[in-house]
Amino acid sequence: MDFEISKIAREAFDDALKARGHVNVLVAGRTGVGKSSLINAVFGEDFAKTGQGKPVTQGMPRPYTRPGSPLTIWDSTGLELGEKEFTETNKLLVNFVTERKNSPDPNSHIHVAWLCIDEGSRRVQAAEQKWCTDLAKVLPVVVVITKAMADAGFHEVAKSSLPEAKSVVRVNSVGMALDSNHRVQVHGIKELVEVTRDLVAEGQRRAFVAAQKASLDLKVRECNGIISAAAMAAGTAAAAPIPFSDAFLLVPIQIGMIAKISSTFGLEQSEGFLSTIVASAIGGTTATLAGRFIVTNALKFIPGLGSAAGGILAAGTAATLTTAMGKAYVTTLATLFQETNGATPTAEQIAERFRRQLGA
Numbered sequence: 001m002d003f004e005i006s007k008i009a010r011e012a013f014d015d016a017l018k019a020r021g022h023v024n025v026l027v028a029g030r031t032g033v034g035k036s037s038l039i040n041a042v043f044g045e046d047f048a049k050t051g052q053g054k055p056v057t058q059g060m061p062r063p064y065t066r067p068g069s070p071l072t073i074w075d076s077t078g079l080e081l082g083e084k085e086f087t088e089t090n091k092l093l094v095n096f097v098t099e100r101k102n103s104p105d106p107n108s109h110i111h112v113a114w115l116c117i118d119e120g121s122r123r124v125q126a127a128e129q130k131w132c133t134d135l136a137k138v139l140p141v142v143v144v145i146t147k148a149m150a151d152a153g154f155h156e157v158a159k160s161s162l163p164e165a166k167s168v169v170r171v172n173s174v175g176m177a178l179d180s181n182h183r184v185q186v187h188g189i190k191e192l193v194e195v196t197r198d199l200v201a202e203g204q205r206r207a208f209v210a211a212q213k214a215s216l217d218l219k220v221r222e223c224n225g226i227i228s229a230a231a232m233a234a235g236t237a238a239a240a241p242i243p244f245s246d247a248f249l250l251v252p253i254q255i256g257m258i259a260k261i262s263s264t265f266g267l268e269q270s271e272g273f274l275s276t277i278v279a280s281a282i283g284g285t286t287a288t289l290a291g292r293f294i295v296t297n298a299l300k301f302i303p304g305l306g307s308a309a310g311g312i313l314a315a316g317t318a319a320t321l322t323t324a325m326g327k328a329y330v331t332t333l334a335t336l337f338q339e340t341n342g343a344t345p346t347a348e349q350i351a352e353r354f355r356r357q358l359g360a
């Protein structure tokens, strides 16, 4: 049996990108509050810089993106303006979000907003309250208390002053030595990412999970859903009483699963990237899989066993093998990313580790 791996990989790659979607995050906060540091801590270094130098339209948030990334960050300005100017800018901003919300393409909506307030300021400004009230009418707002080092009751103050916020999260994005014995650790980033993930619309959730670099756990959980869906599809495919069809049907399902998992880990994948992983790591296993399925399929046609018994056996096996493959791939990526401290491994590194993980 001949599988056109490169063709299947190309289709799987396109499907995975479509299924991942695109997420738009609006970030607001006074000058120096820690927006860029927060963005770096959540999405990685190279992100916050890319939009600079573009012409600025007064009141309009500036987009920051990176080629191949499923995320655009919208940098909202104006919180430090005088009352009159601020009111005008805020109207423009609400109009901007509302217009996008009415767009038929959900990937262009602004999905969530982070309003940053410096913990050291010790108070919530009138402009911040107005911003939260206005924006919360058109999208979910999370208040981020930045440079969180000494709460002293500010968390409660923020929660009661900004009742429209879905959540108020304390973060410290930059580790800092207070003196030779004391250090402020980076904290709160994972919590912010968890809270935000739940607020993003379902169709853009995977994009957010893929773009964030703060929680591997969030990626692993997203992948568990991908694996369950693929296992179910594999079971259904194998249950059809057509001999020799299983392997043909299973290969695209499994490559599709690998593509979706790759995209959730934010791998800058290409057809070549996928083909490398599939060819070197699954290549051998696919042949074995095909063999096994032909055997289980044959059982369906043995008198006495009946098609149901054969079907159930094949379906169960197909689902189990697909799950095992998915779990092995997720473990491969999770371990590699942990080892490289977030740096993206190469296709060859992944393929090599995946092969070992599969015991091939």
Ligand SMILES: Nc1nc2c(ncn2[C@@H]2O[C@H](COP(=O)(O)OP(=O)(O)OP(=O)(O)O)[C@@H](O)[C@H]2O)c(=O)[nH]1
Residues within 6 Å of the ligand: 029, 030, 031, 032, 033, 034, 035, 036, 037, 038, 146, 147, 148, 171, 172, 173, 174, 175, 176
């Ligand atoms: N300790 C600590 N320092 C922070 C934190 N966030 C930002 N800083 C520091 O505060 C300063 C300003 O941070 P930025 O991230 O540049 O703030 P910004 O909101 O992007 O500033 P503008 O783009 O100028 O509006 C920098 O010196 C950061 O290192 C934090 O969570 N903890």
Ligand SMILES: [Mg+2]
Residues within 6 Å of the ligand: 035, 036, 037
């Ligand atoms: Mg900045």
